[in-house]
Amino acid sequence: MRFSQSIAPALLFLSGVAQAASSWGFDEGRISVVAKKGGAGVKEKINARTPLSTPVSLGSTDTLKIALTAKDNGQGKRPHQAFLVLKEQDSGLEAPYPLTVKESGQAVVSISHKDLPVQLLHASKPLKASVVIGSFGSAKGLNAPVFDVKLETDPNVPLPAYEKPLRYGKKDEIHHIFKADPKSPPKVISLFFAAAVLATVPVLFVSWVFLGANINHLSKAIGAAPLSHVTFFGSIVAMEFVFFLYYTSWNLFQTLPVIGAVGLVTVLSGTKALGEVQSRRLAGER
Incomplete structure (x- = not known):
């Protein structure tokens, strides 16, 4: 029926x-x-x-x-x-x-x-x-x-259960509750990895000595393309600083736009700075 x-x-x-x-x-x-x-x-x-x-x-x-x-x-x-x-x-x-x-x-x-x-x-x-x-x-x-x-129903016999069907319509407003921001790892672990990173700095300078890095070319590089070299080096430092801010206080939505801007500066300045280094290498300077 x-x-x-x-x-x-x-x-x-x-x-x-x-x-x-x-x-x-x-x-x-x-x-x-x-x-x-x-x-x-x-x-x-x-x-x-x-x-x-x-x-x-x-x-x-x-x-x-x-x-x-x-x-x-x-x-x-x-x-x-x-x-x-x-x-x-x-x-x-x-x-x-x-x-x-x-x-x-x-x-x-x-x-x-x-x-x-x-x-x-x-x-x-x-x-x-x-x-x-x-x-x-x-x-x-x-x-x-x-x-x-x-x-006329029998009082000794319960009526069949009935639930109203689900109707599509306006529902109560939903208030989203987001999870709390993730906490930083323990300070002991953070200090250990920070020390590990800092330990690579002396290794870097020792490697330059064994590989024959010529510090005298610094003045030539700055003289040939000062803006490119300074900007390229500054963008690398700025990127590290952005990562530090992300680790300490910033969230992902604050970090990503800054990384994009700094990364663009790094690519543009690095192209010219490394191009200048390549030109001196091709000229036979060591």
């Missing part, structure tokens, strides 16, 4: 949009509530003009039976579709129950608690019952409220 928000408009569309003299209705309508244990039950007549003034009680073990004769312009006839629709008053949700219809228009349907959706079982007010009849052609369809159904 399909559970829909409203089935009546779809069925009435089958009757056509044009106003016509003929219309659908029903006659010989009657309802009966039959108890499972064979009690006296309830029997009432229904019509499409006036709904019953008193709700019909349907117990947890009872069966509600509706019988009627569908008619087109007063003639018994089988419509394309005929339904008994139960509607929950608060939410407007509807459950359609198709009538079994003969060629003569005689129709019948039976409903019990087990045929009802869980949402209707939890209804706090009586359900609205309507007869909806529609068919192809020019005959006007019918959507007539006929009676109310009051559900």
